[in-house]
Amino acid sequence: MKNMTLLDIIIYVEFTFLFINLFLLPNLQPPDILLGARVTTEFKKNKGKDIVNKYRLSLIGLTLLSLLLYYFVSFISVFIYVILLLLNVVYWRRIVIRRRGSLPVASSRYAVIDTKKKESRKWIITFIVAWGILIFTLVFGSLVYSSAPKLLPTHVGPTGTTFLVKTPLNFYKVEIINTVVLGLLTVLGVFITRTTNVINPAYPDRSYYAFLKFKEEVGIIAGIVGVFMTSLYTTISLFIWTIINLSELEVFIIFLISMLFTVIIVYVLRIGIEGARYLRDVIANDNLLNDDKYWKGGIIYVNPKDPRIWVPKRNGLGYTLNFGHGISILIILAVVFAVITTIILVR
Numbered sequence: 018m019k020n021m022t023l024l025d026i027i028i029y030v031e032f033t034f035l036f037i038n039l040f041l042l043p044n045l046q047p048p049d050i051l052l053g054a055r056v057t058t059e060f061k062k063n064k065g066k067d068i069v070n071k072y073r074l075s076l077i078g079l080t081l082l083s084l085l086l087y088y089f090v091s092f093i094s095v096f097i098y099v100i101l102l103l104l105n106v107v108y109w110r111r112i113v114i115r116r117r118g119s120l121p122v123a124s125s126r127y128a129v130i131d132t133k134k135k136e137s138r139k140w141i142i143t144f145i146v147a148w149g150i151l152i153f154t155l156v157f158g159s160l161v162y163s164s165a166p167k168l169l170p171t172h173v174g175p176t177g178t179t180f181l182v183k184t185p186l187n188f189y190k191v192e193i194i195n196t197v198v199l200g201l202l203t204v205l206g207v208f209i210t211r212t213t214n215v216i217n218p219a220y221p222d223r224s225y226y227a228f229l230k231f232k233e234e235v236g237i238i239a240g241i242v243g244v245f246m247t248s249l250y251t252t253i254s255l256f257i258w259t260i261i262n263l264s265e266l267e268v269f270i271i272f273l274i275s276m277l278f279t280v281i282i283v284y285v286l287r288i289g290i291e292g293a294r295y296l297r298d299v300i301a302n303d304n305l306l307n308d309d310k311y312w313k314g315g316i317i318y319v320n321p322k323d324p325r326i327w328v329p330k331r332n333g334l335g336y337t338l339n340f341g342h343g344i345s346i347l348i349i350l351a352v353v354f355a356v357i358t359t360i361i362l363v364r
Contacts, residue, residue, distance in 0.1 A: 053315020053331040054113040072109040107314040143240025195250035201351035206239040
């Protein structure tokens with residue numbers, strides 16, 4: 018009998034979360050979408066039900082197989098499970114496309130709307146907090162620089178702790194990275210909130226204000242990430258400056274990462290359930306943007322003509338990047354840079 022560890026519990030929770038999310042996937046999609054493909058309402062109510070039942074049976078089979086592999090084989094089955102889930106959705110999307118028949122042809126429409134309502138600036142507050150933490154850390158560092166030891170701990174690994182000679186660059190190197198990451202996130206927030214609003218002529222005013230709200234929410238998420246990333250880098254700097262010890266560093270990092278994921282998940286679910294459903298209903302009939310050719314496998318969205326940086330997912334709750342927008346590259350680079358530098362600094 019295999020002993021249950023904390024890692025096992027986390028993995029089983031992840032299995033459960035993914036399974037529930039994908040099992041309910043057909044019920045979370047707009048009226049004209051089925052498993053990531055556009056369909057007619059009639060198809061979804063009739064032939065679509067049979068496809069959904071088969072999709073769910075395959076999902077149950079893959080989940081049971083992956084759980085057995087994890088229990089009896091190794092941790093690698095978790096990654097296999099995720100890949101199989103994606104391939105399963107892609108496969109059944111292809112089945113939907115083959116059987117759905119013809120769809121209405123997209124057409125251009127025009128509308129006049131009232132744009133008196135001003136855009137909210139609440140997202141700026143989160144970035145003010147993040148930059149405030151960074152500035153406070155830099156000021157605090159200048160006060161303790163003279164009393165810091167001549168050898169600064171930088172890397173902690175199995176072979177021991179690596180030290181560097183105290184210089185202004187070595188002393189502030191984490192905060193320099195912090196400044197770059199926060200700067201990228203701030204630019205990202207500005208670009209997101211300045212994105213041109215998407216308007217559906219069928220619901221002109223409603224779609225305009227829905228997109229205003231959407232941009233505000235995503236800007237706030239970027240700011241929240243900025244606050245937690247800045248706090249994380251500050252914690253690492255305090256360790257390098259010998260203000261806190263290694264055990265305290267580990268506790269702070271675990272706490273910050275846990276809080277970040279909790280807040281992001283709760284907030285994304287909130288705008289995913291409340292905001293995305295509203296926004297999806299608004300753009301449901303906008304065939305010019307809601308075309309299958311822009312969705313690769315029903316998962317990756319690539320549309321250079323769409324001014325949106327983030328778009329509601331076709332599969333599941335939340336949002337995904339528009340990889341046809343130039344700013345999406347900046348977002349990916351910012352995330353990769355932040356993750357890699359954090360791993361290098363704390364390993």
